[in-house]
Amino acid sequence: MRYSVLAKGAKRAPPVMCVAACxxxxxxxxxxxxxxxxxxxxxxxxxxxxxxxxxxxxxxxRGQPSNHTPAMPSSLSxxxxxxxxxxxxxxxxxxxxxxxxxxxxxxxxTGMAAGQFLDLEGGPNSVDFVQEKKFGExxxxxxxxxxxxxxxxxxxxxxxxxYGRAVGVLYQVVDEVLEEKMKTKEGDDEKKKKGKSYVGLYxxxxxxxxxxxxxxxxxxxxxxxxxxxxxxxPLYSFVDYAVDRGFSVGASS
Amino acid sequence: xxxxxxxxxxxxxxxxxxxxxxxxxxxEPMAMPSACAVEMIHTMSLMHDDLPxxxxxxxxxxxxxxxxxxxxxxxxxxxxxxxAFAFEYIAVATVGxxxxxxxxxxxxxxxxxxxxxxxxGQVVDINSEGLSDVGLEQLEFIHVHxxxxxxxxxxxxxxxxxxxxxxxxxxxRNFARYIGLLFQVVDDILDVTKSSQELxxxxxxxxxxxKVTYPKLMGIxxxxxxxxxxxxxxxxxxxxxxxxxAAPLIALANYIAYRQN
Numbered sequence: 001m002r003y004s005v006l007a008k009g010a011k012r013a014p015p016v017m018c019v020a021a022c023x024x025x026x027x028x029x030x031x032x033x034x035x036x037x038x039x040x041x042x043x044x045x046x047x048x049x050x051x052x053x054x055x056x057x058x059x060x061x062r063g064q065p066s067n068h069t070p071a072m073p074s075s076l077s078x079x080x081x082x083x084x085x086x087x088x089x090x091x092x093x094x095x096x097x098x099x100x101x102x103x104x105x106x107x108x109x110t111g112m113a114a115g116q117f118l119d120l121e122g123g124p125n126s127v128d129f130v131q132e133k134k135f136g137e138x139x140x141x142x143x144x145x146x147x148x149x150x151x152x153x154x155x156x157x158x159x160x161x162x163y164g165r166a167v168g169v170l171y172q173v174v175d176e177v178l179e180e181k182m183k184t185k186e187g188d189d190e191k192k193k194k195g196k197s198y199v200g201l202y203x204x205x206x207x208x209x210x211x212x213x214x215x216x217x218x219x220x221x222x223x224x225x226x227x228x229x230x231x232x233x234p235l236y237s238f239v240d241y242a243v244d245r246g247f248s249v250g251a252s253s
Numbered sequence: 254x255x256x257x258x259x260x261x262x263x264x265x266x267x268x269x270x271x272x273x274x275x276x277x278x279x280x281e282p283m284a285m286p287s288a289c290a291v292e293m294i295h296t297m298s299l300m301h302d303d304l305p306x307x308x309x310x311x312x313x314x315x316x317x318x319x320x321x322x323x324x325x326x327x328x329x330x331x332x333x334x335x336x337a338f339a340f341e342y343i344a345v346a347t348v349g350x351x352x353x354x355x356x357x358x359x360x361x362x363x364x365x366x367x368x369x370x371x372x373x374g375q376v377v378d379i380n381s382e383g384l385s386d387v388g389l390e391q392l393e394f395i396h397v398h399x400x401x402x403x404x405x406x407x408x409x410x411x412x413x414x415x416x417x418x419x420x421x422x423x424x425x426r427n428f429a430r431y432i433g434l435l436f437q438v439v440d441d442i443l444d445v446t447k448s449s450q451e452l453x454x455x456x457x458x459x460x461x462x463x464k465v466t467y468p469k470l471m472g473i474x475x476x477x478x479x480x481x482x483x484x485x486x487x488x489x490x491x492x493x494x495x496x497x498x499a500a501p502l503i504a505l506a507n508y509i510a511y512r513q514n
Contacts, residue, residue, distance in 0.1 A: 093352035097344045100359060104341030109254060109334035120326050 013171070013238070014039040014142040020234040021143045021160055024225060027150025031090035035099055035145050042103060043138055046112055091149050099145045106141035127201050131169050139168025143235075156225075163221035163235070170214040170242045173198050177207050215243050254331045254338075256322065258296045260314040265436075265505065266291040269404060270411040272501040273425050276494055279415020286346040287358060287414060290339035291407040294366060297332035297339075298403070304328060307379070308458075315453035350414050358413045365406030374399025387465040393434065400440075401433020424490050428502065431487035436509050438480045441466040442473060443514065452514050484510040 015036030022032035105111055115133025118126045143164030147157050176199040198207040218239045225232045267288035274284035303310040303318040304325060310318050320328035340359065347355050364370060378395045381387045408429040412422045441459065445468050449456040459466050467476040487506045491499040 093356045096356050097352055097359075101341045101344040104337040104339075104344070107333065108337035108341060109331075111337075113330045113334040113337070117327065117330050 012040060014043050014138055017139065017142040017164065017167070017235075017238060018146040018149075020238075021146025021152075021164075022150045023146075024228055024231050024235065025147060025150035025152045025156070026231075027146070028090055032146055032149050035103075035149060038103065039138075039142050039145065042107055046107065046138070095148050095151065098148050102141055102144055102148065106137045111137045111141075127198060131172055131198065132165060135172040136165035136168040139166075139171070140164035143167075159221050159224050163218050166214045166218040166221070167238050167242060170211060170218065170239065173207055173211045173214065174242055176200075177204055177211070180204055211243060215239055254335050257300050257313075257319045257331070258293060258335065260316050262292070262296070262314050264292060265509070266295050266403060266407040268501070268505060269429070270407040272505065273408045273411030273417075274415035275411075276425070276498045276502065277412050277415040277417030277421050279411070279417075280349065283347070283349050284411045284414045286342050287362075287410045288407075290343045290362070291403065291410065293335045293339040293342075294362075295403055297335040298366075298371060300328050300332040300335075302375070307375075310455055310458070312449065312453070312455050347414070354413055354416070358410045361409050361413065362406050365402045365409075370398055370402035370406070372398075374402065381465065383463050384465075389470055392465055392467070392470065396434055396437040397430060400437045401430050404433040404436065405429040421494075424493065428487050428490040428506075431483050431490070432506050432509055435480055435483040435487065435506070438467045438476055438483065439510060439512065441468055442476050442480070443512075445473070447514065480510055 018036045018039055019029055019032045023029060107113065112133055115130050115135075115137070119130045119134060140161050141164070143160040144157055147160045152160070176197045180199050181204075198210055202210075219236065222232055222235055222239075225235075270284050270288040270291055271281055275281060299313060300319045302308050303313055304320055311321055312318065318328075319331065323331070340362075343355065343359055343362070366372065374395050374397070377391070378399055381391060381395070405426055408425045409422055412425045417425070443452060444456060444459045444466065447456055459469075467479065471479065484506055488503055491502055
């Protein structure tokens with residue numbers, strides 16, 4: 001557990017996004033910390049499972065060998081951290097229950113698990129769905145949880161939902177483009193990767209277009225938060241950071 | 254998910270959850286979502302337990318195991334999804350209980366399956382396979398965590414949601430620990446005395462895997478005596494409650510002690 005959760009090279013994007021979304025609505029940063037930690041653990045658990053031999057079979061993750069210990073400890077322990085006892089004086093219990101349901105939905109059979117399933121079993125046309133589920137859900141869930149904790153309204157939650165989803169997929173598309181660039185630079189042999197990707201399906205050009213679309217979409221959602229002034233800046237920076245990594249090869253993690 | 258969840262099974266945990274809720278004066282609907290959730294978690298733990306990288310079982314509840322039918326990848330994912338749905342279901346579907354109590358119940362459930370509960374038992378269990386110097390104390394640690402933790406979670410969840418006092422919750426917690434250990438002692442005995450067909454799962458596998466069991470450490474006779482004592486200790490915990498409402502729990506303890514599969 002520690003090995004994977006505390007690995008160096010993690011971006012900690014889910015927890016940071018959660019805290020940023022919470023502060024956007026004037027929520028207390030401390031109120032978001034337990035949820036932020038839980039999100040990072042859920043994220044780590046999903047990576048451990050994706051790396052298993054019969055899934056994506058990745059030999060390394062975050063620059064160290066992947067976990068590959070028995071599957072169960074990782075998934076169960078992630079939920080153990082939902083134990084929200086130190087939150088209840090900062091956040092009403094009804095909101096905590098909504099956050100728990102939100103995280104569960106994001107990783108469950110209509111969320112990330114569905115994405116991974118179709119990635120392994122689905123046809124080639126499912127790439128949009130797979131990317132949205134596998135990578136968009138975590139972003140969506142992170143942003144939405146922050147909003148719920150701070151007591152955001154329904155419209156605002158919907159906006160965060162679309163924003164988070166776009167950012168999540170955006171990260172992945174840019175990752176793929178970077179990987180492709182690294183490959184051609186080093187002149188590696190074309191490595192057949194399992195799974196469905198935009199780059200694999202449409203090529204780098206089209207993937208960059210997709211990235212631009214997503215960037216515009218994410219920022220469009222944020223424009224609705226103008227009235228909150230400066231506190232929306234951290235959420236903009238997520239979008240730009242995701243894309244701008246593309247210009248300096250080698251800084252991909 | 255349906256394949257494994259609806260494959261049958263004794264449904265001991267949901268029954269415990271509902272009985273505990275009613276014992277402390279709650280209504281059945283208060284604990285029904287949690288009762289379903291603990292069965293989902295139990296099922297997912299079995300699905301992952303049966304995987305080749307864990308216990309590697311082909312047969313469960315009289316049917317081929319999940320990964321035999323759908324593949325290992327799907328078995329892992331379906332298990333993950335069931336676990337997630339269990340928590341979602343408690344959070345969304347529980348009615349007639351204050352949010353504070355629901356949050357407390359979810360915290361209890363998470364603790365009982367996490368790295369201090371079920372998973373701790375699994376890890377120690379896997380690490381002690383093939384070792385010759387595993388003693389009674391370590392065996393008890395494995396079972397208290399691997400088996401008793403979720404039973405404890407089931408009972409405590411029911412008691413909290415039903416509005417039980419701290420004292421009542423603790424008594425029921427102890428009751429669950431005793432019957433959890435009892436469950437495993439009986440399981441160990443059945444593994445060496447019954448056939449695969451009678452059990453609905455692979456018999457004699459503990460011997461094949463060279464696992465430490467109660468019959469191995471203390472012999473069949475002594476194991477049976479130990480089971481008797483655990484059953485009595487468990488029922489003693491219920492003495493302060495309304496006997497009529499405690500009857501289902503007593504019946505369950507007896508069922509666990511005297512079951513044939």
